[in-house]
Amino acid sequence: MLKDNFLIFDIWGDYAHFKKYYTTSSPLTFSIPPRTALIGLISCIIGLSKEEYLDVMRKEKAKVAIRIVNPVKKIRVTQNLINTKDGYWRPVKKPGHEPRTQIRFEYLKAPKFRIYFSHIDRNIYILLKDYLEEHKSVYTPYLGITECIADFQLVTECLAGEKLNDRGFINIHTILPTELLQKIDLHPGDKYFKERIPVEMLPGRVVVEYKEVLYEIEGKAIKAKVKEALRLNNGDIITPL
Numbered sequence: 071m072l073k074d075n076f077l078i079f080d081i082w083g084d085y086a087h088f089k090k091y092y093t094t095s096s097p098l099t100f101s102i103p104p105r106t107a108l109i110g111l112i113s114c115i116i117g118l119s120k121e122e123y124l125d126v127m128r129k130e131k132a133k134v135a136i137r138i139v140n141p142v143k144k145i146r147v148t149q150n151l152i153n154t155k156d157g158y159w160r161p162v163k164k165p166g167h168e169p170r171t172q173i174r175f176e177y178l179k180a181p182k183f184r185i186y187f188s189h190i191d192r193n194i195y196i197l198l199k200d201y202l203e204e205h206k207s208v209y210t211p212y213l214g215i216t217e218c219i220a221d222f223q224l225v226t227e228c229l230a231g232e233k234l235n236d237r238g239f240i241n242i243h244t245i246l247p248t249e250l251l252q253k254i255d256l257h258p259g260d261k262y263f264k265e266r267i268p269v270e271m272l273p274g275r276v277v278v279e280y281k282e283v284l285y286e287i288e289g290k291a292i293k294a295k296v297k298e299a300l301r302l303n304n305g306d307i308i309t310p311l
Contacts, residue, residue, distance in 0.1 A: 117208030
């Protein structure tokens, strides 16, 4: 069992879109990839099917932490979509019906994130490590939607060092679930944001758990007192989702 081993790898792309669940007509994106999107990306790399990956990557089996590498930047792009309203697929169209509709999508621009991944199943862990080392994937990985192709690169592999429970102020290098936060040390110029993201989904694609997370938009470490964290042997301090 490799539960104390972590694979650290970067993912990036030209654009990303992790759709917020409460937006419809003008899709907005989360600033960071939700855990549900990351396990999907990892599953694309190692070739897990849609029917099995949600079970294989459940929270009790897989630990995932996220670090912002490139500062978060967003843009909005108007896209043409096929207009199926009023039965566009029918031979007879209603008067005034246009063949397309324009929707403004929000995208992350030049996103890059560092992922910390651990799994209790040795076979899953080794399989991902092999694919990362060889820069190969079974399916095409993407950042939220299939139009946003992702690239990836293995950074290193390391062991979990010590658990940091109820310590003084420490520098958290990953996105921090607010449920763990006790006190934060704020400095001029820091830009902190909070978002509520999905973290666990059942095989029927029903989200069963959301978490509110805190992050610094430039990717700076969060200096805070927390209930618990994990220091890796490379010095990074992480808080898995």
